[in-house]
Amino acid sequence: MRAGTEAAFRSKGGSNWKLGRWAERLEPYLYIAPSLILLSIFVFYPIIRSVYLSLYLTDPLGNPKVFIGLRHYATQLTGGFFQSLLVTLKFVLYTVPVGLVLGFILALLAYQPVKGSRFFQLVFSSPLAVSAATGATIFLMMLNPVSGIVNYLLGLIGIEPVRWLTDPKWALWAVGMVSIWLRLGFNFVLMLSGLQNVPEELYEAALVDGAGPWARTIHVTLPMISPTIFFALVVGVIHAFQVFTEIDMMTAGGPSGATNVVVFQIYQEAFRKYEFGSASAQAILLFIVMVILTYFQFRLGERRVHYQ
């Protein structure tokens, strides 16, 4: 009797212990489950579905109908995608270098320890809080060819009014202007934190060696913050490659395709023409181009960037 209860007790305890171990083994998965389930539905599955869709002709509802292999890729690489890729590359060239230089200059100015520098730092970072849609609306008014303030100011120094958004020569520059301004807050903040991490002794040493302010900027500041500049370059290119809002708000890809960047083209293809298959192929091509570009930036950058 006694032995029996003891055995029962022990077996009960044993199964409890086993259950406890199971629960303990299972517990980590419960912590991960919410993220994993959501990522599966909204990231992993969509990637596979995009690849799948890109191999098909789709009906207007987005159902794959006819398997056509890589034909979307072939058509796009010689046609629409290639054209919009060229526009996007131009946009990257117009906006990223200028944005980096301006961000660096602003950071140099606001880094000086004078009264009110905190105030100027806040002012220079203010575009961080401005959304692309808001920025685009304000610039639409400022760039109005007849009553806009930009053409008025240009007129004061004798420059003929520019049809910013309707002249194919200027439209990409006009949109680029907005993008540079919107991004400048971020570039400034990034460069400022880079400057703040340069050890003071280096400047003192350069001063002792008789280096003037210009020489110190070129030979001390620039090499020391080159990793920051490199980082700003890489993320700036990725960001500019994905420009959409300003284009949609200001030019809708026009005039005559002059601002038809890749993401806008994908949007048109999928949600205006309902060509989901071809749009998916272009999205994947965009991803591949971005990976290649980032890879080459790292290859080239690693050699020039000075790491401590």
Add this chain to the structure above:
Amino acid sequence: MIIADRFSKVLLYLALILAALVMMFPILFAVSTSLMDPSEVNTFPPTLIPSSPRWSNYVEVARSFPIFRYLLNSLIVSTAVTLGQVLTASLSAYAFAFMKFWGKNALFALFMSTMMVPWEITIIPNYLTIRSWKLLDSYPGLILPFLATAFGTFLLRQFFMQIPRELEEAARIDGCGRFRFFRSIAVPLARPGLLTLGAYTFLSTWNQYLWPLLVTNSRLMRTVQIGTRFLMNEEGLQYHRIMAGVVLFMLPALVFLLWGQRYLVRGMMAGSVKG
């Protein structure tokens, strides 16, 4: 490089003020136009400062355009996404930082691989998914796809890793369960990380454009950014009213920047690496 002498200081201030005027010009211009009399807008030469502030522009635009409804929509969506991301990311980040389990490294690599994938690839299938669930034009449709991020998991894991493991072991010997340790010790210790993720997520959700453009159809479901897009269409060339709307739409984010600049900036720097 530090500038010392007086002459350079004057030059520096001139440069600072000039740069500040250029940087702030679009914002100041919007505020100034929002207070103009209709007769002062679209004049040649352009008016810079209104002769007397006309506050009724704000009343007029709020009456003809559902400004506050859009602000509310954006607030609901951004808050829900922020809370959701902080919750899901802190749970999974905690598991990756503190627990041992089968397949951990593979799962972590799987999570991290999604950080490189740009949203252009996922947006079409996600649109089809949300449409098939009949969630177009609804809050869940705006919120659901963004409730979990690999980036958040990665960021918070960094913060959890700074907590000494001995602390967890000691707490468990004292009979503190894992979830209790997570909730009452790990999460409070990782507060700066949660705030960083939260501030970044809130602002980037607030500024989202393409997704809400795709999934909202009815006038009252639009978010602030989509509202801004339609402000131009619906108010015609009434720039005094358009700019009043723009200022109202811009204000929350500017206040948010003043409040949380430190966290926001840290989050943006970390967040800018993902596609």
